[in-house]
Amino acid sequence: xxxxxxxxxxxxxxxxxxxxxxxxxxxxxxxxxxxxxxxxxxxxxxxxxxxxxxxxxxxxxxxxxxxxxxxxxxxxxxxxxxxxxxxxxxxxxxxxxxxxxxxxxxxxxxxxxxxxxxxxxxxxxxxxxxxxxxxxxxxxxxxxxxxxxxxxxxxxxxxxxxxxxxxxxxxxxxxxxxxxxxxxxxxxxxxxxxxxxxxxxxxxxxxxxxxxxxxxxxxxxxxxxxxxxxxxxxxxxxxxxxxxxxxxxxxxxxxxxxxxxxxxxxxxxxxxxxxxxxxxxxxxxxxxxxxxxxxxxxxxxxxxxxxxxxxxxxxxxxxxxxxxxxxxxxxxxxxxxxxxxxxxxxxxxxxxxxxxxxxxxxxxxxxxxxxxxxxxxxxxxxxxxxxxxxxxxxxxxxxxxxxxxxxxxxxxxxxxxxxxxxxxxxxxxxxxxxxxxxxxxxxxxxxxxxxxxxxxxxxxxxxxxxxxxxxxxxxxxxxxxxxxxxxxxxxxxxxxxxxxxxxxxxxxxxxxxxxxxxxxxxxxxxxxx
RNA sequence: GGCUCCGUAGCCAAGUGGCUAAGGCAGCGGAUGGCAAAUCCGCCAUCGUCGGUUCGACUCCGACCGGAGCCUCCA
Numbered sequence: 001x002x003x004x005x006x007x008x009x010x011x012x013x014x015x016x017x018x019x020x021x022x023x024x025x026x027x028x029x030x031x032x033x034x035x036x037x038x039x040x041x042x043x044x045x046x047x048x049x050x051x052x053x054x055x056x057x058x059x060x061x062x063x064x065x066x067x068x069x070x071x072x073x074x075x076x077x078x079x080x081x082x083x084x085x086x087x088x089x090x091x092x093x094x095x096x097x098x099x100x101x102x103x104x105x106x107x108x109x110x111x112x113x114x115x116x117x118x119x120x121x122x123x124x125x126x127x128x129x130x131x132x133x134x135x136x137x138x139x140x141x142x143x144x145x146x147x148x149x150x151x152x153x154x155x156x157x158x159x160x161x162x163x164x165x166x167x168x169x170x171x172x173x174x175x176x177x178x179x180x181x182x183x184x185x186x187x188x189x190x191x192x193x194x195x196x197x198x199x200x201x202x203x204x205x206x207x208x209x210x211x212x213x214x215x216x217x218x219x220x221x222x223x224x225x226x227x228x229x230x231x232x233x234x235x236x237x238x239x240x241x242x243x244x245x246x247x248x249x250x251x252x253x254x255x256x257x258x259x260x261x262x263x264x265x266x267x268x269x270x271x272x273x274x275x276x277x278x279x280x281x282x283x284x285x286x287x288x289x290x291x292x293x294x295x296x297x298x299x300x301x302x303x304x305x306x307x308x309x310x311x312x313x314x315x316x317x318x319x320x321x322x323x324x325x326x327x328x329x330x331x332x333x334x335x336x337x338x339x340x341x342x343x344x345x346x347x348x349x350x351x352x353x354x355x356x357x358x359x360x361x362x363x364x365x366x367x368x369x370x371x372x373x374x375x376x377x378x379x380x381x382x383x384x385x386x387x388x389x390x391x392x393x394x395x396x397x398x399x400x401x402x403x404x405x406x407x408x409x410x411x412x413x414x415x416x417x418x419x420x421x422x423x424x425x426x427x428x429x430x431x432x433x434x435x436x437x438x439x440x441x442x443x444x445x446x447x448x449x450x451x452x453x454x455x456x457x458x459x460x461x462x463x464x465x466x467x468x469x470x471x472x473x474x475x476x477x478x479x480x481x482x483x484x485x486x487x488x489x490x491x492x493x494x495x496x497x498x499x500x501x502x503x504x505x506x507x508x509x510x511x512x513x514x515x516x517x518x519x520x521x522x523x524x525x526x527x528x529x
Numbered sequence: 530g531g532c533u534c535c536g537u538a539g540c541c542a543a544g545u546g547g548c549u550a551a552g553g554c555a556g557c558g559g560a561u562g563g564c565a566a567a568u569c570c571g572c573c574a575u576c577g578u579c580g581g582u583u584c585g586a587c588u589c590c591g592a593c594c595g596g597a598g599c600c601u602c603c604a
Contacts, residue, residue, distance in 0.1 A: 021533095044604065057604050086602070169599075170532055194602095217602045239604035243533085246602075270534095271598070304598070332553075333542065337535085338597070345541065348554045355553090358567070399551095403543090411543050415552035425568055429561090499563055506565070517566050524567095 013072050014379070018235070019336065019407050021243060021266040022168055026407055030264065031234050036074040039065070039235035040225045040263070042242055043125070045082040046106035047091045050113050051311035052326070052341060053239075053272040053304070058119045059327055060269050060335045060408075061237055063460055065121040067404045070458050071379045078228050080221060081107055081127045084214050089203055099204050100129070113314045116323045118460045124228055128220040131227065132206045135215045138223040138257065139195045139208075147256040151186040153198030153211045159191045162252045168266065169244040193249050195219045218249040222262070226254065236263035240271055240336075241304070270338040271304040274311070305341060324461060325350035331410040331459055352418075356462060359421050363449050365521070366433050367442060372465045374446075374453040382454045388447040392423040400455050410459060417455060424448045434521045487516070487523045494518075 016029040031037050041061045044054050058079065065075050083103035092102040107127075114122075128135070139155055142148035147161045159165045159173050166172050173191050184190060194216035199205030205212035225233060231254070238247060247266065254262040305311045317326070320343075329349035333339050360371035377385070379401070386394050396416045403412035427448065428434065431441040456462045486505065493501040506516045513528045 024533095042604070045602080050604090054604050082602090166532095171600075175531060175600090240533090240598065241603055244599055269604080271604075273597075304603080328553095337542085340541065344554095348541070352553050362568090409543075412551070415543070418552055422569080426570095429569055494563080497563075503564070510565095515566070518562080518564090519567075520562090 014401075014405055016068070016071070017406050018265050018267065020264075021247075021268050022263075027265075029234065031073075032230070032232055032264065035072070036076070037068055037235060038076050038078075038229040038233035039237065040078045040080075040221070040229055040233060041236075042221060042238035042246065043079040043081050044106075044110055045085050045087060046103045046110060047085065047088040048106060049313035049315060050106070050110045051305065051314055052317060053311060054110065055113060055117055055119075055314060055326070056272055056330055056339065057237060057239055057269050058114055058122075059117055059330045059460070060410075061267075062117075062119040062121050063331055063410060063458075064235075064237075064267075064408055066460055067408060067458050069121075071405075075121070076123050076229065077121055078124045078126065078225065079122050080224055081110075081125055082217075082220065083107065083127045083129050084204065085217070103127075103129075109313075109315065113318070116318060117327050118323070118463050120460075126224045126228060128215060128224070131220065131224050132215070134227050135219050135223040136196075136206075136208050138219060138226070138253070141257050142195065142253065145257065148195055149188065150210045151188075153213060154183065154186055154194055155196035155210055155216075156187050156192040157195055157249065157252060157256075158188060159193075159252065160189055162256050164255075165191075165252050166248065168248045168251055171244070171248070193218065193245065195253070218246055219253060221246075222250050222253040222257075225250075225262070226258075231258040232261050233263055235265045235267055237267040237269070240268045243268055267335075269335045270333070272341045273338045274303060274305045274341055304338075321346050322350060322353070322466070324466075325353050327459075327461060328353050328414070331461075332414050334409060334411050355418070355421055356456070357466065359424060359452075360462070362425075362428065362434075363445065365524075366428065366437065367446055367449070369446070370465065371449060371453060372462065374450055376457045377450070377454040382451065385447065386451055388444070389451045390423075390427070390444065390448065393420065393448055393451045396420045396423070397451055397455060400458075404458065413455075413459060417452070417459075420448075420452055420455070424452065432520070434519065483514070483525050487525065490516075491523065 013035060017026050018029045019026045029037070039061065041057055043058075044050060061077065061079075065077050068075050081103075084099065088099050088103055092099045095102060139148060142157065143150065143155065146158075148155055148157050173189070183194065196208060196210055196213050196219075197216055198211060198213045203214070205214055225236070236247070236250075243266075251262050325346060326349070329341075329345055330339060332349065364370055382397070386397055396419055400413045400416040400420075403409040403416065424445070427441075427445060431438070431444075433441055433445060486509070490502050490505045493499075493505075509516055509525070510528075515526050515528055517524045517526075
């Protein structure tokens, strides 16, 4: 149904609609360079282990990139690392280490977490401390243009010289006459913000035309995005909490210096919300279905996670929940909406996700192929082959792609995938593929799974086999043999209508954490998730 | 106080000025199955409240109630 053609797209790239915070409307992604997208995401300040909230943006923009690349665009994705900052200095002091060492440690933690979630598309991760020269040059340019002024070793941006200051968040300089913070006496206007901060004794510092100091918060993004992506690039993203003052100030800096738009589109993701009163943060892994509904109902006050009492490190969260379930949870909601986070949503997400994995396992039994070994496809390559997957697949794929083209609506895309799984299961049921396996229908099944592989790949889901399958405990071979034996003995009992014994075996195995499933083609076993 | 945004089934969550208001979790009924699990089929909402615009609104406007974010270097 989509035959739209944008002026920009060479080679008839699909048109992608994107909402911009700046224009407050959705519009076609019209890239600076036809066919190529430059996008910049504000990354973390590395002073503590990252928590779930830090993962939202990367997962969303990773999905954005996947869809763009899948659709034929070239993409350069930049995520900065803020490795010089007051909080890092403070934390390193209390830990008795250096800012650089702490930043390095926390950056490693961040990267490891991203890898777990399948965030693999980042092309460049510039660090502020690697770009001090770039930053200083940027500030000098602003000072030379009269947009910034030095004051007592600091340098401030003069918001009164920026006529459209506040356009991103609909604020005017006049309505922001606050007290100006601790450095009010050095600023001309309360709304002015620091580009360069003079070092206090003992603090890490760099030489500059204004004396030893370090960059302000906002300037690194302006300087580094320019250095890597250019004065105007396509997409600038971040959490909604960064819109003001961070992105407003980035715009002020960059556009004052360059006299041209900084980014074509400003994309902001909703914030992770943690249930308030119930404080699920320290929730224990196991609890035998307690009726904690009352407690949950009482806990309405949702607040963003960074404000809740100590968001737990992402690493410990991973000990309890599969990364696939976390990623699915993050993309089950439209990216601009807040995400309700907690043990319960996580468990539901895991439950939902297992429907996919059961189908993968079913396919492996029938077709003898691992879902994860199927080749991924690009949008174009898929077009030719979807017909073989049947009309429902064609229709659901179209729904999926239309949703993704429309401001990356992953919620609808995910829904299409659930529908897809149902149609494939139905196909297997209707043709009794588990017992009969006629070649034509087998090929039809594989064609369907190929489409599923193609689309889950766009969302960055199910890229790797579950750890349990590959991890391979040392005794798996022995356990497998024993289970084979147990199942065979139980099968004999069932054949003899000795259901008491058969059920006893199944129940006792269940208590031991092993699930038996009697299927048309035999009995299978698995470890309880 | 200023600026954004949200309020859809038991819970989570898409969406549209007018065909049957996605999907997930939970629940109910059914098919299959010795039972269980899985799978499939079906059921389960009139869209916070009150007005207005319109031939027609859940979707547009206003008011109100309720909630969230930002205005404090928190993604």
